[in-house]
Amino acid sequence: MILYDYVLSPSCYKVRLLASLLVAGIDLRPVDFHPGAEHHSPEFRALNPAGTIPVLKDAELVLTESGAILTYLAAVNAHEWLGHDDPEMQARVANWLAFSQRLTASAGAARLHDMLGFSGDIDALRVQATDALRELEAAIHARRRRGGIFLAADRPTIADIACFPYAALAPDGGVSLDSYPSIRLWMRAIRALPGFIEMPGIHRLHEQMPEPGPMPDVVRKESA
Template sequence: MKLYDYILSPDCYTIRLMAALIGMPLTLRPVDMHPGREHLAPHLLALNPAGSLPILKDGDLLLTEVSAMLVHLATQAGLDWLAGDMPHAAAEQQQWLSFSSRLTASLGQARLCAMFEAPGDLAALQQNGTIALRTLEAALFEKRLRQQTFLVSNHPTISDVACFAHVVLAPDGGVSLDPYPSIRLWQRAIRALPGFIEMPGIYRRHDLNVEPDTSAGGAAQQQM
């Protein structure tokens, strides 16, 4: 498989991470997205007229949407990554894949504004990103009450991978993760997975902190 890749793109990292977690080798084709804007060059627009990255090519199959790439990679590793063994889990997984688009449109765009001076209302993007983080924090807290570590199951799925990068890179866009102990525990669990790989900009600042208190009383107090 060939991945047209930009090293600082959270979406590209999402695909590199998924491939690493399942042990799938990728041939990386670096793209000079910033400042070269190669993703808008004719030879790449011929592959993806939307002018976005990543692009995944596997033989005759060409994919330009992150969620489709995650599904394609997961099919190489078995049903566990797809949460396909139970209908309600498959539906919940689809909901989190859709939710990851909210993260891209809020936290991801805030990061582009703050780091790359992309156009946009930074304050509004940060506000929308904060709302998304609160939604994720509440969901993860509910999961932990049921002794569940990940978003859809007791084991990781593509739902977790889809949401991970934009969440942990939120501070690059001026949105702190400090108020969200369940998110911080969730990201630690993902970091601990065999095959996990780093991305420039994803720091371990919370790994040295005292373990967040996610008991009912402690979490409620931190969310106030």
């Protein structure tokens, strides 16, 4: 399998991340997305007429959407990551794959605006990203109340991998994660998975500041 990849692309990263978690071998073919705009070259357009990344090529199969690539990698290497235990879980995974596109179109677009100078109504993009993050926060909070942390099941699935990068990198587009404790705890759970790999802006778990816990009794007494 060959992944046409750009190291700063969250959509490419989610494929690299899943491949690492599944210990699935993929060969990386770097694409000069910025500033070279290689994805608009005739050679790349022959591979993917839409001119987007990532692209996964496996023999004669060419996949150009990150959700489809995640689904294919899981189907080939570890079927349980698809969440197909029952129809309800399967539907939840599909729903989160669709939701991840909203994160890409809002938080992702805001990040492209701020980091690479892409055009866009940055105020509107940040509002849309905030709306999506609030929805994600509410869903994870509800999962936590039932004793879980992952989006679609009691274990991680491709739903979590699809949503993780653009949520984690939302601050790059001017959208803070300070108001979303459940999202931060969910991101820590993903970072703790065996085989987790990082990308620029997304670090390993041990490099994160710990989440604040309850105030110790001794501090409360001293403050009284």
